[in-house]
Each structure stands twice: as structure tokens, then as C-alpha cells.
Amino acid sequence: MAIKAVLFDIDGTLVDSNDYHVEAWQAVFNRTGATFDDRAVHDQIGKGTDMLVPTLLPDTDEAEQERMGEEHGRIFKSKYLERVTPFADARDLLVKVKDSGRQVVLASSASSEELEHYVALLDAGEIVSVSTTSDDVERTKPAPDIFATALKKLSSLDASEVIVVGDTPYDIEAAARCGIAAVGVRSGKFNDQALRDAGAVALYDDVAALLADFDASPLNG
Known part of the structure; x- marks a missing residue:
């Protein structure tokens, strides 16, 4: 057809915008004490929070996933969105x-x-x-x-x-x-x-x- x-x-x-999303997620992970290299985070970009966070931090419960997603959104919108x-x-x-x-x-x-x-x-x-x-x-x-x-x-x-x-x-x-x-x-x-x-x-x-x-x-x- x-x-x-x-x-x-x-x-x-x-x-x-992908590199900006990496930077925003790195800020979130740093605040939780988690450390990943940029490539590891980049390779999850394209997923939403519900898929990205459990892949990198599999022991994170749903409430913490949601909190991290909201924090990522705040950081991205305040620091990076206007730069895209x-x-x-x-x-x-x-x-x-x-x-x-x-x-x-x-x-x-x-x-x-x-x-x-x-x-x-x-x-x-x-x-x-x-x-x-x-x-x-x-x-x-x-x-x-x-x-x-x-x-x-x-x-x-x-x-x-x-x-x-x-x-x-x-x-x-x-x-x-x-x-x-x-x-x-x-x-x-x-x-x-x-x-x-x-x-x-x-x-x-x-x-x-x-x-x-x-x-x-x-x-x-």
C-alpha cells in the first residue's frame, strides 16, 4: 500500500537535543550518587523515564523513577530547552x-x-x-x-x-x-x-x- x-x-x-538530555540525566544521577559515562546514558536516550531509569538503575522503585523523571524534566526545561x-x-x-x-x-x-x-x-x-x-x-x-x-x-x-x-x-x-x-x-x-x-x-x-x-x-x- x-x-x-x-x-x-x-x-x-x-x-x-540528545546531548542536552544526556547532561540533564547526568545531573539527576549525580545527585543520587550514581555514576555513568556519557555513552552509557546516551545509549538510553530515546526512552522515557519508565524505560531509561530501570535499565541503568534496576533496583529503583516506581516512586523514585517518577521523582527522577520529574527532576530530569525540570533540569532540561530550565537549562537546555531554549538551547535546542x-x-x-x-x-x-x-x-x-x-x-x-x-x-x-x-x-x-x-x-x-x-x-x-x-x-x-x-x-x-x-x-x-x-x-x-x-x-x-x-x-x-x-x-x-x-x-x-x-x-x-x-x-x-x-x-x-x-x-x-x-x-x-x-x-x-x-x-x-x-x-x-x-x-x-x-x-x-x-x-x-x-x-x-x-x-x-x-x-x-x-x-x-x-x-x-x-x-x-x-x-x-
């Missing part, structure tokens, strides 16, 4: 998708407040048809909930009629659990092997490269 909607991750895909910039051609790719007759969907593990900020940053209010955030689901990526919720909002479409664009293995795994194909971008600084092992159907350096190859890309299927 032809692709009728494109589901975009945001952090690391449309905006350059869109990747080159991010908005242009969204416009290209819409102009091609397809729906533009934002499907992120970010909070709804962060989503609103990024929509404004990308000047995408009139481009985006549907959005989902961590506030809409019980479990974040790599659980399928965020993409499954987006698919429900696209009630007339089948999984074969949509495609995901994301920068982490967790985007690609979550999409696969919904029966959705996914394109990986390297802008989030995950290695090719991790993205391919997760099931990416194609890899691009960033959204600018994907835009340049749009006509031949899986988005134009």
Missing part, C-alpha cells in the same frame, strides 16, 4: 511530506510541554495533523504505545500505510511492534549496526539527506 502518513520522532531526529535548535531542513522535510499529500505526525517520548515548544520552534503548527507524547501512554519507547496511539488517531489507516522516521533503535523497535516500517537517521549519534539490528529499512545521515532523497526514499512509497 502507498504511504499516507509519516510518523516523526522529535529529539535527535528533528531537533538537536532544529536540524537543517527539518521543517522543509515536514512541508515536503505534507505537500506530497501525506499526513505529518509527531510521535515522541517527550512531554506535551516539550512537544508544544518544538512545534513552535519548527513553525509546524499548520503542518502537523496528529501528535502523541509520553503523556498519552503508559509505556514509552521501545514499547509500542506511542506509535500505536498515533495509529489509532489515524483511524482510517493501516500500519502498512504509515512509516516512522527516528534516530534511535527504540524508535525502530517500537514501530516494528506495531507492524510499521522505520527509517533511521544518524543525527542522534547511534551507530549504523544498532539501527540496522533494530530493523531500519533505510539509513540517512539526517533529515536534510532524507529530504534530498525524498522521491526515492521509503517515505515516497
